[in-house]
Amino acid sequence: MKKVELLSPAGNYEKLETVYHYGADAAYIGGKILNLRAFSKNFEDEELEKAVKLARKLQKKLFVTLNAIPHNSELELLPDYVNYLESLNVDGVIVADLGVFNLVKRNSNLPLIISTQASNTNWASVAMWRDLGAKRAILARELSLNEISEIREKVPDIEIEVFIHGAMCVSISGRCLLSNYLTGRDANRGECTQPCRWKYYLMEEKRPGEYFPVVEDERGTYIMNSKDLCTIDFLDKIIETGVDSLKIEGRIKSSYYAGVTTKVYRQAIDSYYNKEYTKELLDSLKKELESVSHREYTSGFYFHKPDKNSQNYKTSSYVRNYKFVGKIIDKISKDQYIVDVRNKIEKGEELEIVTKKGRNTKVLLDQIVNLEDGCLIGSANPNQKIILKVDNSLDVGDLIRVPNKGGSNQID
Numbered sequence: 001m002k003k004v005e006l007l008s009p010a011g012n013y014e015k016l017e018t019v020y021h022y023g024a025d026a027a028y029i030g031g032k033i034l035n036l037r038a039f040s041k042n043f044e045d046e047e048l049e050k051a052v053k054l055a056r057k058l059q060k061k062l063f064v065t066l067n068a069i070p071h072n073s074e075l076e077l078l079p080d081y082v083n084y085l086e087s088l089n090v091d092g093v094i095v096a097d098l099g100v101f102n103l104v105k106r107n108s109n110l111p112l113i114i115s116t117q118a119s120n121t122n123w124a125s126v127a128m129w130r131d132l133g134a135k136r137a138i139l140a141r142e143l144s145l146n147e148i149s150e151i152r153e154k155v156p157d158i159e160i161e162v163f164i165h166g167a168m169c170v171s172i173s174g175r176c177l178l179s180n181y182l183t184g185r186d187a188n189r190g191e192c193t194q195p196c197r198w199k200y201y202l203m204e205e206k207r208p209g210e211y212f213p214v215v216e217d218e219r220g221t222y223i224m225n226s227k228d229l230c231t232i233d234f235l236d237k238i239i240e241t242g243v244d245s246l247k248i249e250g251r252i253k254s255s256y257y258a259g260v261t262t263k264v265y266r267q268a269i270d271s272y273y274n275k276e277y278t279k280e281l282l283d284s285l286k287k288e289l290e291s292v293s294h295r296e297y298t299s300g301f302y303f304h305k306p307d308k309n310s311q312n313y314k315t316s317s318y319v320r321n322y323k324f325v326g327k328i329i330d331k332i333s334k335d336q337y338i339v340d341v342r343n344k345i346e347k348g349e350e351l352e353i354v355t356k357k358g359r360n361t362k363v364l365l366d367q368i369v370n371l372e373d374g375c376l377i378g379s380a381n382p383n384q385k386i387i388l389k390v391d392n393s394l395d396v397g398d399l400i401r402v403p404n405k406g407g408s409n410q411i412d
């Protein structure tokens with residue numbers, strides 16, 4: 001049986017290393033043009049070349065997004081850029097616009113992947129993209145399991161990719177003018193300010209500055225504030241629709257987010273094929289998904305159209321149960337590792353190492369050795385390098401976290 005692909009987001013080179021480290025089969029990144037994540041640190045050419053080398057070394061796949069909706073002037077650079085991507089041998093480009101599709105096809109033999117922005121909600125549009133030469137279609141998020149199965153059945157000869165985790169849009173897969181209208185920043189050009197999550201008031205035109213609450217309950221209203229998609233409970237059902245690739249959303253999320261979500265879904269996919277997809281495992285994986293910054297979770301459109309339970313009415317804040325504090329960047333000996341500190345840590349704290357596979361390792365930080373001078377210190381600050389002594393074997397690339405003091409934090 002062909003195993004489904006786990007596809008993770010990588011907003012920069014470090015995130016790419018991290019998602020490969022934690023088991024992604026493939027990653028998607030933005031290049032320097034036509035890329036729908038203006039706020040992620042996208043890959044300039046040199047870094048892109050490094051990224052492709054890393055993918056080849058690890059025998060992983062790498063896809064490049066060209067999925068913004070372009071205007072005429074933005075097409076000028078496209079043919080050369082497409083040639084360049086082909087010369088690098090990337091595994092495919094993700095496009096949303098028919099014109100971009102055509103230009104990529106005319107200028108290269110790059111595999112074409114149709115973005116979710118193209119709103120593929122039915123088998124006929126997927127079949128049309130196949131007939132035009134697309135290798136893969138990413139389905140719109142607004143589909144049920146039954147609809148996905150039907151598309152798979154009716155169009156067997158194209159790869160199908162679906163989203164399994166991450167932020168949802170209240171509009172059809174990001175085709176939304178809300179951000180553009182309210183802030184001048186266009187979601188279709190990667191600049192969404194997510195006004196669908198905001199808290200809204202009513203203002204009468206002759207009473208500027210007087211805000212009348214729009215009340216759904218005592219907390220006010222968040223009329224368009226979707227919960228985040230999480231499919232860990234029914235990943236088996238998604239795999240059984242016969243799709244080829246499972247995608248995690250979030251190129252602008254942190255390395256920690258990308259790493260932990262990738263590890264969790266890697267474990268879920270492997271356990272499905274090993275027939276170990278048990279309730280106990282799912283409970284522990286769900287707990288792990290609570291550890292990353294998220295809004296409350298929803299099953300999206302997979303079982304039914306979203307209802308009142310799919311919205312978050314209390315807050316648009318994120319829940320953060322853990323703080324990412326560092327990354328293992330080198331191994332000195334079997335029990336000594338160099339840690340790049342990312343958030344302040346103090347002597348006496350219990351660190352949790354997010355290991356590459358399986359259970360995480362806990363380490364009491366009873367001493368902190370500064371790498372630069374070998375001196376013992378009471379605390380370490382971001383960008384400082386320290387030596388960590390442990391009993392267990394760890395991997396370079398493992399991330400380190402500590403629980404957020406005071407339990408679950410709601411942070412905007």
Ligand code: SF4
Nearest residue numbers: 169170176187192196
């Ligand atoms: S404002 Fe909300 S619904 Fe619109 S594109 Fe942005 S995230 Fe999606």
